[in-house]
Amino acid sequence: MKKNIGLYFGSFNPIHIGHLIIANYLAEFTDLDEVWLVISPQSPFKKKASLLENHHRYELVYRALENFDKLKASNIEFDLPTPNYTSKTLAVLAEKHPEYSFNLIMGEDNLRSFHKWKNYEFILENHKIYVCPRLGDGKINEDFQSHKNIHFTNTPIMHISASLIRDSIQKSKNIRPMLPNAVWQYIDEMNFYR
Template sequence: MKIGLYFGTFNPIHIGHLIIANHLAEHSDLNQVWFMVTPQSPFKVKASMLNNHDRLEMVYRATKDYDKLRPNAIEFGLPQPNFTVDTLAYLEEKYPTHEFSLIMGEDNLKSFHKWKNYELILENHTIYVYPRLSEGVVETQFDNHPKIHRVEAPIMELSSTFIRNAIKNGKNVKPMLPEHVWEYVDEMNFYK
């Protein structure tokens, strides 16, 4: 089984996340996309960051109607600070019959050479890169790399930061969130 790993804080998960993940699940060789909810760093406590449980709950609610999209909280139980290379090693041990790939925006690819053991990740995993409008350039070593696949996915210029700020300012963000996520955010009075 081929699994795409989509890492993020998902604070909150929004329709842009779902569109990209579903696009990859339907239009690539991936069988499933797992939303890897990253834990709040004990070293970087942000007032705007919801706790792990609430962010996982929103991802669960957002993905429950999609067969190929799954929430995953495996990083909550790993030692902190955690690095992607460590999560991949853990997943390979836990699911030896699965093949794991990374899903990232082009903005993340621009800093990928700074990741811990990025060479090891590239050696053992495929990376699916979706387009983002962002500053800077991608390292030339990643141009035409056989393990890096650029995906013709819709460009989603919607961010969780924008949504949080809009909610704080009393704006209606309902169209930007999956219905079940909007209901949870509204019910819990998040980001106000």
């Protein structure tokens, strides 16, 4: 049996306890053996201007995961051409790690627009997708609701966002409970988001 790896993509700018709760839930309460948090240098749908440099975001994720055996930081996309497309990342990972089976983790909001992703049919046929509930309206494509490779999870819904954390730090608000201690220390030490 191949090891079952869930890939949780994001800019993690910064990583916060909401990300950790979701990743840990999936590692503990689904058939995933590990969850890799894949730090994306640039999403095709996001502007790069507000992002911390790649190595700083990797350091934040690495520090946040140090005490979680089933959670890993991945910088696989740092060396890939931008913008990063999930289908390309999956192909590179499959080539580098034939001993693993790679699966996607996404929110319901992403599943609603999944049909717009590059090579989404190929992804769907060759990888499982673990879908986390999100608040908000919008219909999910009927084909996706009953697809054999799409698994809806009971992951807790988190109301914490990285943009809230960045804005709060800029306004000198105390948001330390929303961040793993090691992440807060690095942000504070490096004077990020101020």
